[in-house]
Amino acid sequence: MTPLATVTSHIAERSRQERRKATAPWLLMLPALVIVLIFFGLPTLYMVRMSFNLHVDQRLYVPGFTFEHYVNLFSNPLFTTAILTTIKLALVASLATVFIGYCFALLVWLKPARWRLMFIGLALAPLLISEIAIIFGWWMFFPKNGLLSYALIASGLIRDKVSLMYTEFAAFVGLVYVTLPYCFFILLSIFDGIDKRLLEASADLGATPFKTFREVMLPLTWTGILVAFSQSFIWTMGTYATPSALGPDTLWTMGFLIQEQMLGKHNWPMASAFAVVLVAGVAAVMVVTRSLQTERNSFHV
Amino acid sequence: MTAEPALELRNALRRFGSVVAVNDVSLHVGKGEFVTLLGPSGSGKTSTLRLIGGFEELDGGAILLNGQRIDHLPAYQRDTATIFQSGALFPHKTVAENVAFGLRMRKVPKDEITRRIAEALDIVRLKGFEARYPAQLSGGQKQRVALARSLAVRPAVLLFDEPLSALDLSLRLQLRAEIKRLHDELKFTAIYVTHDQGEAMAMSSRVAVMNSGAIEQIDTPETVFHAPVSEFVYTFIGESCCLPLRITATGVEDRKGETLGLTLGERPGEGECRIYVRPSRLRLTGDAAALPNRLRARIHFIEFLGDVYRYHLKAGALELAADHAGPIGYAVGDVIDIGWRNEDARVFR
Amino acid sequence: MSEAQTAMPPRSVEPLLLKALALAFTVFIIGYILVPILVTVVMSFNDAAMIRFPIAVWSTKWYADFFGSAQWTDALKNSILIAFGTAAISTTAGVLCAWAFQRFHIPFRDGWYILIMMPLFMPGVVLGLGVAIAFGGLTIGDYAIYGSRELVMVAHSLWAMPLVFMLMEATFKTVDYRIVEASYDLGGGPVRTFFEVVLPMVSTGIVSSLLFAFVISLNEFVMALFLTDRDTQTLPVLMWLSLRSAGTPRLAVASVILALTVFACLTIIMLWYVRQLRKVAR
Numbered sequence: 001m002t003p004l005a006t007v008t009s010h011i012a013e014r015s016r017q018e019r020r021k022a023t024a025p026w027l028l029m030l031p032a033l034v035i036v037l038i039f040f041g042l043p044t045l046y047m048v049r050m051s052f053n054l055h056v057d058q059r060l061y062v063p064g065f066t067f068e069h070y071v072n073l074f075s076n077p078l079f080t081t082a083i084l085t086t087i088k089l090a091l092v093a094s095l096a097t098v099f100i101g102y103c104f105a106l107l108v109w110l111k112p113a114r115w116r117l118m119f120i121g122l123a124l125a126p127l128l129i130s131e132i133a134i135i136f137g138w139w140m141f142f143p144k145n146g147l148l149s150y151a152l153i154a155s156g157l158i159r160d161k162v163s164l165m166y167t168e169f170a171a172f173v174g175l176v177y178v179t180l181p182y183c184f185f186i187l188l189s190i191f192d193g194i195d196k197r198l199l200e201a202s203a204d205l206g207a208t209p210f211k212t213f214r215e216v217m218l219p220l221t222w223t224g225i226l227v228a229f230s231q232s233f234i235w236t237m238g239t240y241a242t243p244s245a246l247g248p249d250t251l252w253t254m255g256f257l258i259q260e261q262m263l264g265k266h267n268w269p270m271a272s273a274f275a276v277v278l279v280a281g282v283a284a285v286m287v288v289t290r291s292l293q294t295e296r297n298s299f300h301v
Numbered sequence: 302m303t304a305e306p307a308l309e310l311r312n313a314l315r316r317f318g319s320v321v322a323v324n325d326v327s328l329h330v331g332k333g334e335f336v337t338l339l340g341p342s343g344s345g346k347t348s349t350l351r352l353i354g355g356f357e358e359l360d361g362g363a364i365l366l367n368g369q370r371i372d373h374l375p376a377y378q379r380d381t382a383t384i385f386q387s388g389a390l391f392p393h394k395t396v397a398e399n400v401a402f403g404l405r406m407r408k409v410p411k412d413e414i415t416r417r418i419a420e421a422l423d424i425v426r427l428k429g430f431e432a433r434y435p436a437q438l439s440g441g442q443k444q445r446v447a448l449a450r451s452l453a454v455r456p457a458v459l460l461f462d463e464p465l466s467a468l469d470l471s472l473r474l475q476l477r478a479e480i481k482r483l484h485d486e487l488k489f490t491a492i493y494v495t496h497d498q499g500e501a502m503a504m505s506s507r508v509a510v511m512n513s514g515a516i517e518q519i520d521t522p523e524t525v526f527h528a529p530v531s532e533f534v535y536t537f538i539g540e541s542c543c544l545p546l547r548i549t550a551t552g553v554e555d556r557k558g559e560t561l562g563l564t565l566g567e568r569p570g571e572g573e574c575r576i577y578v579r580p581s582r583l584r585l586t587g588d589a590a591a592l593p594n595r596l597r598a599r600i601h602f603i604e605f606l607g608d609v610y611r612y613h614l615k616a617g618a619l620e621l622a623a624d625h626a627g628p629i630g631y632a633v634g635d636v637i638d639i640g641w642r643n644e645d646a647r648v649f650r
Numbered sequence: 651m652s653e654a655q656t657a658m659p660p661r662s663v664e665p666l667l668l669k670a671l672a673l674a675f676t677v678f679i680i681g682y683i684l685v686p687i688l689v690t691v692v693m694s695f696n697d698a699a700m701i702r703f704p705i706a707v708w709s710t711k712w713y714a715d716f717f718g719s720a721q722w723t724d725a726l727k728n729s730i731l732i733a734f735g736t737a738a739i740s741t742t743a744g745v746l747c748a749w750a751f752q753r754f755h756i757p758f759r760d761g762w763y764i765l766i767m768m769p770l771f772m773p774g775v776v777l778g779l780g781v782a783i784a785f786g787g788l789t790i791g792d793y794a795i796y797g798s799r800e801l802v803m804v805a806h807s808l809w810a811m812p813l814v815f816m817l818m819e820a821t822f823k824t825v826d827y828r829i830v831e832a833s834y835d836l837g838g839g840p841v842r843t844f845f846e847v848v849l850p851m852v853s854t855g856i857v858s859s860l861l862f863a864f865v866i867s868l869n870e871f872v873m874a875l876f877l878t879d880r881d882t883q884t885l886p887v888l889m890w891l892s893l894r895s896a897g898t899p900r901l902a903v904a905s906v907i908l909a910l911t912v913f914a915c916l917t918i919i920m921l922w923y924v925r926q927l928r929k930v931a932r
Contacts, residue, residue, distance in 0.1 A: 021754075025751075025755075032746065032747035035740075035807055035808065036765055036766055043783065043785075044780055122684075129686075130870075130886045131886075136889065137689050138686050140902070143701075145702035146701075146703060147685070150704055198389055198392075200389070203356075203375070204355075205377075205450070206407050207406045209664065215391075215402070237773070238774065238775060239773070240775055240872070259775060259876075262876065279772065286771065
């Protein structure tokens with residue numbers, strides 16, 4: 001080959017390689033992108049568009065443009081109650097989950113290593129079980145003929161059968177159960193980044209356990225608490241199965257309404273409007289939490 | 302003794318399952334004394350310190366601080382302050398807030414707190430560092446803040462948990478001198494834990510050499526160095542050469558049974574024994590000739606240690622090391638005379 | 651020095667109180683987590699059709715009933731098939747994507763990252779709704795997409811794939827790239843190197859990803875509720891639909907079977923992992 005030919009073929013080879021290098025990452029990302037863009041991005045856009053469509057008689061939807069569904073959402077007391085109920089339930093459940101999760105994680109962190117594995121296995125259990133199985137488990141615990149009633153009577157604490165089924169409390173218990181593992185693991189990983197000697201140093205200088213908690217643990221775990229809370233809140237905002245199965249029939253959550261509008265009333269635009277509002281709420285919570293997190297989470301030297 | 306000891310341990314016992322970490326330890330520490338607990342890892346020195354601080358519970362015995370029993374009090378009710386190995390400074394608090402912590406817990410009034418913080422930081426030579434965070438400090442500075450934090454509280458006893466182990470050599474020597482200076486100036490009572498004998502010797506009024514949960518000897522540094530009571534203490538403090546021998550009716554043999562050309566000034570009784578000599582006390586070649594204990598050995602290799610040359614020698618199964626200020630004019634492979642005085646050797650069975 | 655015993659200071663109450671609280675909490679948390687599990691297992695062996703305590707007669711008849719019912723075993727089959735599909739799809743997509751992020755420069759990297767993670771933060775209802783609306787009524791030739799198992803697999807991958815991605819991203823970071831470079835140096839091309847050198851090094855991560863995806867898909871039922879029909883319904887969906895009508899131990903059995911499937915997977919993973927460890931240790 002002449003020198004010129006060698007050089008040109010070399011340049012051609014290099015540019016071929018460069019092209020390959022440039023396209024390689026996109027090829028690798030292709031399956032993931034297909035999934036996300038076509039099965040998530042597209043449906044989301046479609047859903048937003050759908051929420052402005054009309055709904056006339058029995059047809060699923062009629063193309064058009066209207067705000068009526070959003071207006072309906074915020075004016076119909078049935079729906080506004082549902083929104084408030086969802087928020088209230090999510091708030092209370094999240095607070096409880098974070099509190100219980102914090103105590104649980106603290107317990108596991110402070111206990112010697114041989115207990116840790118057992119507790120982690122325990123905390124994993126609700127994650128490995130389907131939500132429906134969890135619902136069903138509590139379904140057999142709360143009613144009149146359930147385990148709770150039986151145990152209370154058998155131990156002599158009460159005389160008549162009692163039912164806590166279809167109460168807000170039952171829904172609350174179920175919700176906390178499902179989100180507890182997430183809170184636990186988030187908080188435990190935060191705790192593991194803290195030097196236990198700090199607790200000893202605090203006590204050594206005269207701080208009672210309560211003071212140590214307030215002065216040392218709380219500031220150092222604050223971001224963890226926020227993250228766990230927001231995770232839990234976001235999840236419980238979107239839930240519908242547990243509250244609808246375990247709670248009273250009047251306990252309507254947004255998730256339940258979406259399901260009802262979609263599968264029950266076949267009102268696609270309405271269902272979409274609900275979904276959009278729900279997602280907007282979730283996004284708002286995420287933004288607020290992010291802004292509350294200070295830069296002080298770089299303390300784990 | 303008319304004065305009450307500042308700190309007293311009576312038959313302290315601490316078990317971890319089947320292991321006895323602190324085995325019947327008794328200790329009197331006078332006010333202003335600087336006592337070091339020295340020993341290898343597993344000797345129980347750290348456990349003893351933690352028992353005093355209240356981070357571990359006594360399984361038996363008692364601990365008294367200024368005459369009062371404290372062993373049933375939790376750590377936050379004891380008048381002790383600990384300086385930890387890693388400093389254990391609160392990362393989310395400034396230097397000033399760290400130092401103020403103990404004072405706030407003791408409900409010291411605000412202006413007094415400010416005064417004491419300034420005083421403490423001044424003493425450890427960190428004036429002006431009040432607003433810094435631990436992440437912005439070097440290792441040495443962190444330990445000085447830890448010192449200031451514990452000093453500010455003016456505890457009955459200061460507990461040091463190997464505070465210099467994590468630092469590099471020059472920093473260690475620097476801070477060691479600092480702590481000694483502070484002790485001379487402030488005269489606090491201290492229990493210091495370390496495995497570094499240099500630290501122990503340099504800083505303490507008394508050294509307690511610990512082994513397997515018990516104190517083998519507690520004396521001034523000079524006494525421990527020159528008059529160790531047990532084989533463990535002798536070998537732990539300073540460097541030593543060990544000569545395992547068997548004394549028979551006919552002569553001196555090494556453990557393998559080979560007879561050695563070893564002349565001993567004072568002959569120990571028959572049987573097996575170990576003779577110890579320190580490398581600095583071994584005399585070589587000409588200097589050795591007049592000494593009562595002599596041995597001929599071959600030079601195995603030579604180490605240059607800066608201040609001295611260390612000659613590693615072999616005689617039969619025996620291995621020795623002898624230090625000499627300059628080269629002796631012999632090379633590896635040569636056979637030379639070594640000697641030592643009777644008072645430089647210790648015999649243990 | 652007088653040998654008189656020095657008076658003991660009063661014992662502090664606080665540490666004891668804390669210890670008691672800790673114990674009480676431990677009992678509470680163990681009880682709280684175990685209650686629904688134990689209740690389900692116990693009830694699955696109940697002979698009576700009613701769910702009622704105390705249990706009068708014990709039997710395994712409901713297990714026989716479960717395996718004898720075509721509807722329920724079909725549901726189980728669907729669940730497992732879909733779970734396998736989800737595991738395959740999401741692991742492949744996640745692994746490749748994580749590798750791309752690790753080794754290549756990607757413009758607007760953070761943006762793509764957020765996009766891939768976004769489905770994780772969406773409630774299952776919303777994802778299910780979106781897919782159902784977008785693909786409802788769509789057909790490729792004779793094959794109706796809506797109601798097909800494949801659609802559910804992809805929908806489940808919306809949650810599983812980001813998780814695999816996160817896990818593999820962390821795993822790839824632990825790979826010693828000098829080994830990869832050694833492979834290139836010895837003449838292995840990028841594709842060869844990936845399959846022969848990189849994948850084996852991250853095999854634990856991959857197996858964990860497969861497991862994650864499988865479990866998530868197996869247990870998921872909100873999205874599945876929206877996207878399956880009578881033929882393709884999964885076991886959790888069937889359980890949900892039967893909740894108010896078939897309140898019998900049959901549901902308890904279904905729960906137990908579902909959980910056992912998960913544990914079977916876990917055990918396989920554990921055994922595989924132990925075998926891997928032994929290989930390295932030798």
